[in-house]
Ligand SMILES: O=C(O)C1=C[C@@H](OP(=O)(O)O)[C@@H](O)[C@H](O)C1
């Protein structure tokens with residue numbers, strides 16, 4: 238089932254070369270953070286290029302429930318913030334839909350204000366672990382009452398007199414790091430997060446942009462991020478860059494579709510996000526970064542991807558995992574068209590996303606004629622080489638946008654079409670996916 242409404246069965250068929258420019262939507266991580274920090278600033282934040290996917294729209298709705306004004310005029314989103322500690326108590330349950338980022342960051346943002354809020358989501362979100370966030374929030378003095386195993390629906394009682402916290406994250410998660418930093422905003426003194434592996438640093442960058450004092454130091458324990466609490470956040474004008482995680486789909490589709498040449502302009506290459514593109518280059522992909530430049534303090538380039546019939550399977554470095562965590566599903570599709578094995582270690586986190594992504598991809602790849610081995614924190618795709626991948630199966634998307642989009646990409650290059658039982662979840666992060674892909678010449682759409 239899709240998160241809202243009836244399932245949308247989809248089909249993708251072998252396609253002739255994809256050609257043209259792919260203008261992908263705004264970055265999901267940065268979009269959530271713009272709305273949340275905008276709501277915690279004093280005054281009006283203006284955001285353009287915001288991703289208008291369901292995940293982000295649910296965060297906008299949540300910010301209104303906490304008392305911020307959020308509205309769109311023309312191309313600009315306006316957020317009238319209530320200041321750090323200024324959140325009002327919501328009058329109803331906060332429904333974060335399918336979004337782990339939304340619910341975990343918002344829990345952090347409200348946990349040090351003396352209000353109570355109850356959170357829920359769809360069947361996927363309500364099965365994902367929340368203790369990773371509520372454990373550190375308890376150190377600030379917040380209390381959490383959820384279902385068994387720390388699942389949503391869950392009520393958070395915010396701390397009245399929060400204490401600052403020093404916390405080493407036990408899992409590599411930007412959502413956990415960000416929840417602690419956002420909670421630290423309304424605690425006096427210094428809140429410190431230590432992460433062993435670098436995860437995406439959009440919260441640190443944006444907090445600094447809004448005028449908070451944030452420092453990051455490398456130490457033998459890992460990256461030590463220190464935030465000085467109780468700043469007055471100053472409203473910002475934000476231009477959201479395009480999402481590298483969405484760019485991954487037209488890029489990977491071009492690599493495996495004969496005759497393709499696709500340009501994906503203005504993609505952020507923040508090193509904490511760009512791991513997939515370096516991995517594809519290591520596999521021998523004809524993928525180049527054109528017009529490299531800096532925009533808003535971030536490295537940005539236009540990506541050009543061309544059909545690459547001689548891809549080789551590789552060992553993907555485990556230390557690269559955090560910088561490409563959402564891209565493993567589509568990488569595994571490319572790996573099926575490479576020669577030799579692609580081994581992906583250090584990816585336990587894939588098991589607690591919108592679905593168990595190792596299980597969902599392995600099952601669908603096998604159904605379509607590709608051999609996959611898997612363990613708790615690794616998997617290996619046995620590449621069949623270009624021109625030898627059967628396809629022909631219907632795959633379950635498990636309420637997971639990235640699974641649905643990955644199999645739609647696969648079907649563009651398999652002998653027989655690939656079907657997905659429900660493409661509805663694609664709208665959570667990439668509502669224009671089908672229009673954009675068919676605009677490049679991809680033969681995909683709703684299945685009758
Ligand atoms: O902070 C973020 O914006 C995100 C962090 C990642 O999750 P984890 O923090 O669980 O790794 C990623 O999978 C998600 O799509 C977005």
Ligand SMILES: C=C(OP(=O)(O)O)C(=O)O
Pocket residue numbers: 335336337338339563590591639666
């Ligand atoms: C894991 C993802 O999102 P979230 O955790 O925000 O649901 C994703 O978009 O791939």
